[in-house]
Amino acid sequence: MASGGTPRGYIAIFVVVGLVVLALTRVFNPWPQVWNWVTAAGPVAEGASQWQIKLSGSPAGVTIAGDAAIVEYRTRVESYGLGAGVKLWQSDADWASxxxxxxxxxxxxxxxxxxxYQVLDPRSGAVRRSDNAATAVWAYRDAIVDLACVKGGECELSAWDPRGSRPLWRVSTGGIGFVLDAANPALPGTQPLPASQVDDQVAGRPYLPGLMGLADGGHVRIVDTATGKVVQTLTPKPAERVTVVGGRVITVTGTAGDGTCYYSVVATNPGAGTVWQRDGLNLRTADNGSSCKQTRDPAGGDDVVLGVDPVGREELIAAHDGRRLWYGAKDQDVLAVNDAHAIVRSADRKTLSGRSFSTGDVTWRRNVNDGASAALTPYAAIIANASPRRIIALSPAGGRVLVDARTEASVFATGPQGLIAVDGRDMAYLPYK
Structure with a gap:
């Protein structure tokens, strides 16, 4: 058998050596382009995307702001135009909203x-307003709220129009703020239901609630955001969980007995007393068991809370007045909810249905595979089907198909005209049909 390499093999070695020499001598460095070619991915959603780009890293979050896509990383933020995915600007930042x-x-x-913090224009990156005192900032669909604390612990809460230059109101909150920092620190409220293949922040920021609850050192200060006043300060007991939903202060009390936990829910309007109450309603604020230690806020969306009755049937409650918006059959479960709609999975796990709270009717049905998940946004109901993985976006009110794409990507953001899907470092914009 003959020994040695083939002429083609020698040529390949010669080319590689030549490229290495060029790179080391800084005459020409081809390796970034070669690496991009090696790691080039296929289409994120073939046949469904308007454009696809490769990001410089895996994003921590993506949000649609007007006609721009805002991409957040650990140490910077970037903006891309929705029309063609062209990068518009970049800024150093540890957080963005x-x-x-x-x-x-x-x-x-x-x-x-x-x-x-700074308030930037989504298209140009120009600074519209700067602040040098706030320790925490909450971004909403209709407002910006910040908290500034001085030495000694005295703090002040301020509300701004998103593009305004003067505060709408300011109120002293007393000593608070040392555990509240950066963007959108957690406040007592509802927690969204998780969904696979969908980012937790896909619905974007909510509207400014009528009441904000600021938790600090065992106390909860209730701020009326219409008047800019602290209207109540609460000190929950060890067996209580206080949350603020739908303009109401909801107190969940868990009492241990008979090897289980008995719950009572009371909703109050600060200064006006009890609005509604329910015994036996479990808002899942505690882990299973008889300890009754409540460690989390109730699940739900906007002004709606998700509960379970004593026989294990799920129900959706309007936090404002206590109305039962939906009462499930045995083994039905809610996958997503906001203040207008809910997505419910059938007992056999084969069908999802969209429900309207305004009419009380089923607005659409969709057959799914076992393991499917869902999310609701102001613009679309998102269904993540499994085996094969497929993303389907529907009109929440009527079920019209807006996007139907087979993809491994996750939905990070939705807007009025389309959604953003991300797979690793690849980001694509999928317009609605």
């Missing part, structure tokens, strides 16, 4: 362990 909607949207950015 989007306030406002449509043409009034802005990007709020800041750095960890540094007071203050």
């Amino acid at each position: 989007v306030a406002g909607t449509g043409p009034d949207a802005v990007v709020v950015t800041g750095k960890l362990l540094t007071k203050g």
Whole structure:
């Protein structure tokens, strides 16, 4: 058998050596282009995307702000035009959030362990307003709220129009703020239901609630956001969980007995007393068992809370007045909910149905595979089907198909005209049909 390499093998070795020499001598470095070619992915959603780009890293979050897509990383934020995916600007930032909607949207950015923040234009990146005192910032669809604390612990809460230059109101909150920092620190409220292949923040930021609850050192200060006043300060007992939903202060009390936990829910309007109450309603604020230790806020969306009755049937309650918006049959479960709609899975796990709270009717049905999940946004109901993995976006009100794409990507953001899907470092924009 003959020994040695083939002429083609020698040529390949010669080419590689030549490229290495060029790179080392800084005459020409081909390796970034070669690496991009090696790692090039196929289409994120073949036949469904308007454009697809490769990001410089895996994003921590993506939000649609007007006609721009805002991409958040650990140490910077980038903006891309929705029309063609062209990069518009980049800024150093440890956190970012989007306030406002449509043409009034802005990007709020800041750095960890540094007071203050900036309000940027989504298209140009120009600074519209700067602050150098706030320790925490909450972005909403119609407002920006910040918390500034001085030495000694005295703090002040301020509300702003997203594009405004003067505060709508300011109120002293007393000593608070040392555990509240960066963008959108957790406040007592509802928690969204999880969904596979869908980012937790896919629905974007909510509207400014009528009441905000600021938890601090065992106390909860209730702020009326219409008047800019602290209207109540609560000190929950060890067996209580206080949350703020739908303009109501909801107190869940868990009492241990007979090897189980008995629950009572009371909703109050600060200054006006009890609005509604229910015994036996489990809002799943405690782990299973008889300890009754409540460690989390109730699941739900916007002004609706998800509960379970004593026989294990799920129900959706309007936090404002206690009305039962939906009462499930045995083994039915809610996959997603907001203040207008809910997505319910059938007992056999083969069908999802969309329900309207305004009419009380089923607005659409969709057959799915076992393991499917769902999410609701202001613009679309998202279904993530399994085996094969497929993303389907429907009109929440009528079930019209907006997007139907076979993809391994996750949905990160939705807007009025389309959604953003991300697979690793590949980001694509899928317009609605």
